[in-house]
Amino acid sequence: MQSAIKPETTLTEPLTMDAPKQGLPVTIITGFLGSGKTTLLNHILTNQTGLKIAVLVNEFGEIGIDNELIVATEDNMVELSNGCICCTINEDLLNSVYGILERSEKIDYLVVETTGLADPLPVALTFLGTELRDLTRLDSIVTVVDAENFSVDLFNSEAAYNQIAYGDIILLNKSDLVEPSRLDALETRLHEIKKDPRILRTTQAKVPLPLILSVGLFESDKYFDAAEEKEAHDRSHSHDHDHDHDHDHDHAECDHDHGHCVHDHDHDHDHAHDRAHDHDHEDHTECDHDHGHCVHDHDHDHDHHHHHHSDHLAMDGFTSLSFQCDRPLSVRKFQYFLDNQLPESVFRAKGILWFDESDRRHIFHLSGKRFTMDDDQWPYAPKNQLVLIGQNLDHDTLRSQLENCICLPSKTRAKGFGK
Numbered sequence: 001m002q003s004a005i006k007p008e009t010t011l012t013e014p015l016t017m018d019a020p021k022q023g024l025p026v027t028i029i030t031g032f033l034g035s036g037k038t039t040l041l042n043h044i045l046t047n048q049t050g051l052k053i054a055v056l057v058n059e060f061g062e063i064g065i066d067n068e069l070i071v072a073t074e075d076n077m078v079e080l081s082n083g084c085i086c087c088t089i090n091e092d093l094l095n096s097v098y099g100i101l102e103r104s105e106k107i108d109y110l111v112v113e114t115t116g117l118a119d120p121l122p123v124a125l126t127f128l129g130t131e132l133r134d135l136t137r138l139d140s141i142v143t144v145v146d147a148e149n150f151s152v153d154l155f156n157s158e159a160a161y162n163q164i165a166y167g168d169i170i171l172l173n174k175s176d177l178v179e180p181s182r183l184d185a186l187e188t189r190l191h192e193i194k195k196d197p198r199i200l201r202t203t204q205a206k207v208p209l210p211l212i213l214s215v216g217l218f219e220s221d222k223y224f225d226a227a228e229e230k231e232a233h234d235r236s237h238s239h240d241h242d243h244d245h246d247h248d249h250d251h252a253e254c255d256h257d258h259g260h261c262v263h264d265h266d267h268d269h270d271h272a273h274d275r276a277h278d279h280d281h282e283d284h285t286e287c288d289h290d291h292g293h294c295v296h297d298h299d300h301d302h303d304h305h306h307h308h309h310s311d312h313l314a315m316d317g318f319t320s321l322s323f324q325c326d327r328p329l330s331v332r333k334f335q336y337f338l339d340n341q342l343p344e345s346v347f348r349a350k351g352i353l354w355f356d357e358s359d360r361r362h363i364f365h366l367s368g369k370r371f372t373m374d375d376d377q378w379p380y381a382p383k384n385q386l387v388l389i390g391q392n393l394d395h396d397t398l399r400s401q402l403e404n405c406i407c408l409p410s411k412t413r414a415k416g417f418g419k
């Protein structure tokens with residue numbers, strides 16, 4: 001494991017500390033797959049009243065499940081991007097932020113949720129190393145840690161390591177799932193990665209919002225030498241927050257029509273030793289008329305030459321498989337899939353599921369070995385959307401296993417398959 005990058009070596013010029021930094025305050029939420037980033041986002045959106053918050057969400061899976069998992073609030077706006085913001089100072093992210101800044105309605109705060117596989121540093125540098133530094137003020141990086149699944153070796157990933165190393169605040173989340181002794185051990189481990197970490201133990205990412213928003217930790221802590229006093233400016237944001245309403249599952253309506261398409265987007269980040277820069281894009285489109293939907297496969301190979309962050313997670317072969325279907329699944333077959341077919345290499349899954357046996361919308365999450373299924377009402381016509389993320393996935397096998405979970409419409413269908 002390489003040690004963390006010294007931030008001062010990555011910034012071309014230090015910011016002047018004389019003038020208080022103006023601009024849109026930004027909080028970056030990072031953390032490994034399934035740690036609770038979207039849960040934290042929903043906590044913020046639900047409880048932070050009085051501020052107009054813009055949200056940028058970057059997802060690794062490519063069918064945009066998150067837009068259905070993020071609570072809809074009247075005041076706030078949510079933008080989703082599927083571009084890969086994990087790699088470099090990113091045009092897409094830059095453009096999305098400009099889009100927000102240029103809106104006529106005033107936005108008070110920006111929250112960026114990165115994918116679980118992203119190194120937060122390039123995201124931070126997008127705000128610090130571009131013209132955005134005059135228009136925004138990076139407030140803090142909040143890192144969500146899954147207390148149950150956090151692994152000792154961090155998947156041998158520098159991205160996961162940097163999520164901890166650059167977290168101004170670490171939420172040790174899912175503390176309900178583990179013994180206190182495990183929490184103590186994890187804190188010890190976090191101390192080894194990071195001196196004086198600010199660690200907050202949480203369940204469902206429920207943290208008092210004044211502890212994580214407008215705290216001005218980012219600038220003062222690490223990225224700039226100047227031992228400047230915290231600007232009074234930072235403090236002048238007054239919020240009235242922390243009404244801990246219960247979430248009432250007010251799901252955003254999806255007005256995107258994804259058609260009947262299955263998108264499959266693999267990110268293969270391949271860091272060769274010579275750091276040769278080499279992009280390899282492949283697009284396959286197959287149509288499977290028998291099942292009445294399309295299959296897009298998008299393989300995305302990056303080959304980076306960043307000296308500092310060499311070991312991306314995706315280097316270890318993390319890919320995502322997206323499955324969509326406008327016919328119901330059989331509960332029994334899906335159960336069989338979970339119990340007997342789903343490989344351990346699938347580390348994370350999330351889905352909106354439609355079962356033949358139920359008229360409810362089922363929300364499926366898997367992180368590590370644990371899965372949960374919640375349900376609510378369909379705000380639109382039922383369909384299935386599922387994303388599986390893991391290492392070295394056998395996409396073809398998984399896809400055919402998932403297709404075998406689909407209920408056969410009727411005996412009149414000519415071509416039977418599966419049982």
Ligand SMILES: Nc1nc2c(ncn2[C@@H]2O[C@H](COP(=O)(O)OP(=O)(O)OP(=O)(O)O)[C@@H](O)[C@H]2O)c(=O)[nH]1
Pocket residue numbers: 031032033034035036037038039040115116173174175176177202203204205348350365366367372
């Ligand atoms: N038991 C328990 N479950 C939690 C807690 N926080 C989040 N979860 C669940 O963990 C699962 C993943 O949470 P998300 O908020 O979607 O995680 P995420 O980090 O956004 O996931 P990705 O975007 O896929 O990386 C969901 O089923 C949550 O309900 C917690 O404190 N305790």
